[in-house]
Amino acid sequence: MPRDLTEPAFWVLTALSEAPRHGYAVLGRVEELSAGQSPLRVTTLYATLERLERDGRIRVVSEEVVDGRARRTYEVTVEGRQVLSQETERLMVRARAARASLGQARPVWTRASGWAHA
Amino acid sequence: MRRRGAGRDPQRLLRWYPRAWRREHGAVLLGLLAEQAADRGRGLSAGEAWSMRLHGIAEWFTPRAGAVLAVGGLLAGLLAVASPFAVDRAPEDVVVVAAAVTGALASALTSLSVLTLVRDAGWTTAVGTVVSATALLGAWTVSVPAGLAWSVGFDQADAGLPRTPFASAWPVLLAVAVALGAVALAPAIAGGLRRIPTTAGRWALAVACGVPAAVLIAVTTVAPGGSLLVAVVLLVLCIARQQPGTSATREDHQVATARVDPPPSPRTGDAHRPPPAVLPLAVVGFLLTTPCALYAVLGGGDTSWTGFPAALEALPPMNTGLALGALASLPLVPAAALLVSRRVRRGVGLAATLVCVAVQGQAVSAGMGPDGDGGFLVVVAAGALAGVAVVSLLAPRLPGPASTRRLLVAVIGVATGWVVGVPVLMVGPLIAPFIALGLAVHVLRPLTRRPRRTGQPQLAVG
Numbered sequence: 001m002p003r004d005l006t007e008p009a010f011w012v013l014t015a016l017s018e019a020p021r022h023g024y025a026v027l028g029r030v031e032e033l034s035a036g037q038s039p040l041r042v043t044t045l046y047a048t049l050e051r052l053e054r055d056g057r058i059r060v061v062s063e064e065v066v067d068g069r070a071r072r073t074y075e076v077t078v079e080g081r082q083v084l085s086q087e088t089e090r091l092m093v094r095a096r097a098a099r100a101s102l103g104q105a106r107p108v109w110t111r112a113s114g115w116a117h118a
Numbered sequence: 119m120r121r122r123g124a125g126r127d128p129q130r131l132l133r134w135y136p137r138a139w140r141r142e143h144g145a146v147l148l149g150l151l152a153e154q155a156a157d158r159g160r161g162l163s164a165g166e167a168w169s170m171r172l173h174g175i176a177e178w179f180t181p182r183a184g185a186v187l188a189v190g191g192l193l194a195g196l197l198a199v200a201s202p203f204a205v206d207r208a209p210e211d212v213v214v215v216a217a218a219v220t221g222a223l224a225s226a227l228t229s230l231s232v233l234t235l236v237r238d239a240g241w242t243t244a245v246g247t248v249v250s251a252t253a254l255l256g257a258w259t260v261s262v263p264a265g266l267a268w269s270v271g272f273d274q275a276d277a278g279l280p281r282t283p284f285a286s287a288w289p290v291l292l293a294v295a296v297a298l299g300a301v302a303l304a305p306a307i308a309g310g311l312r313r314i315p316t317t318a319g320r321w322a323l324a325v326a327c328g329v330p331a332a333v334l335i336a337v338t339t340v341a342p343g344g345s346l347l348v349a350v351v352l353l354v355l356c357i358a359r360q361q362p363g364t365s366a367t368r369e370d371h372q373v374a375t376a377r378v379d380p381p382p383s384p385r386t387g388d389a390h391r392p393p394p395a396v397l398p399l400a401v402v403g404f405l406l407t408t409p410c411a412l413y414a415v416l417g418g419g420d421t422s423w424t425g426f427p428a429a430l431e432a433l434p435p436m437n438t439g440l441a442l443g444a445l446a447s448l449p450l451v452p453a454a455a456l457l458v459s460r461r462v463r464r465g466v467g468l469a470a471t472l473v474c475v476a477v478q479g480q481a482v483s484a485g486m487g488p489d490g491d492g493g494f495l496v497v498v499a500a501g502a503l504a505g506v507a508v509v510s511l512l513a514p515r516l517p518g519p520a521s522t523r524r525l526l527v528a529v530i531g532v533a534t535g536w537v538v539g540v541p542v543l544m545v546g547p548l549i550a551p552f553i554a555l556g557l558a559v560h561v562l563r564p565l566t567r568r569p570r571r572t573g574q575p576q577l578a579v580g
Binding site for chain 1 (some may be wrong): 145146147148149150151153154157166169171172173176218244254319
């Protein structure tokens, strides 16, 4: 049974589903994609990458040494894409429900912002 | 004088991680940190250094460590069970304290073993793991004085003496232990409730569930046998969860995955069919054990219809029925062994022989009668033997070299025999007819099942 995605795992899979990336590139891309809303620590990123790899959702493409630093590049697997797709669908169902509820809300008057949907 | 910032040196912080982890991931993690430091123009912050320490500690909580903790819990649990028997050789107070300490130690080690599985399932973060582990140790430490205070208070009340401050403190100590237990459980429960969208709701429910769960765990661990059983189950789960080659390097993994396994041999119908000797053995076992069980249960009345010799009525009926029932159930052992041999290739014959000896031991024990000295010791020895026999079938799946595996089989086998083997052997003659029926039904079921449709199109003939 597939496990639920944690927020870091969701962002890492999203970053890797665009293209294979090494760890630090994933970190930068997650910060861009989440508009700085979900900053990852290196430790959290690495723990997330390790778990996703163990669960077969991503895999290591290559290992190299650049400027004396070890780098490991990852790519998303078919299973990882499926999990991300399911999670996206789940979030969209929620978002659609919330949007529909907001659309039905009656407008109310507040002193600060005037008429607004409650 | 300590150099400022030395505590934030990634090389030094990496030592918080297990050696096997460092070997496989250390260089890449250091490379990542070096890239970040070069990009930002500064090293790790204090928060990042602490994060590294916590992640390092959490990495120790692997299923392999869980198996070791479960064995430790098992040994401590056996000590807790055995300590009351030392009451004749040591002061009573020492025995009571020893039982409380070993019991709490067993529970603490077992709980930490559970935590390794919870972490392996991805239900807790690194921080949650360390918080849970710390709170668990605190909870079980406080549980020792809480239990002793209750015991002292009970004795004082029994003797009509006024309660000392220590004895009166047991509710407070128990409350502290339960609160710490709830703190320990909350991260895991919250992890399991990830579907609840709001963080506050998730944690409120986790704490609400954590308090009664902590009380329940505290109550169940009072029974030492229960703690042993939990440790045995955890050991099996931790071994099953161990991934092949966890301590191996990445290159080893690649080589291992690149190796092409031979294609599985096509399964024929014969491979699914149970060995033909199982059914007659089960039928014979049923016919022999049923009158024994009836005699044991109804021995006080007119039992001539069961076919038992009248001379046996001079003996205690229950014991006679149990002793003969144990011997009558012997055909069921090879029947079960034949079924097991389809899945386990090696050691089934030896294990079945040992179980047969254990069953005969139960027959001797029952034959010694309710007043027979040493009857219980015989059945305990028989239960341990049966436990070792059954657990020996799992030996190839246990970790470590052959000597370690043999030791594990002995320890787990004796514990399993104590917790499961002894009760099963004692009621075995009574439940043997049902076991025989179960075996017969299991054998006959595939013969009556309709063949599955393959889904392939049928060719028209003619």
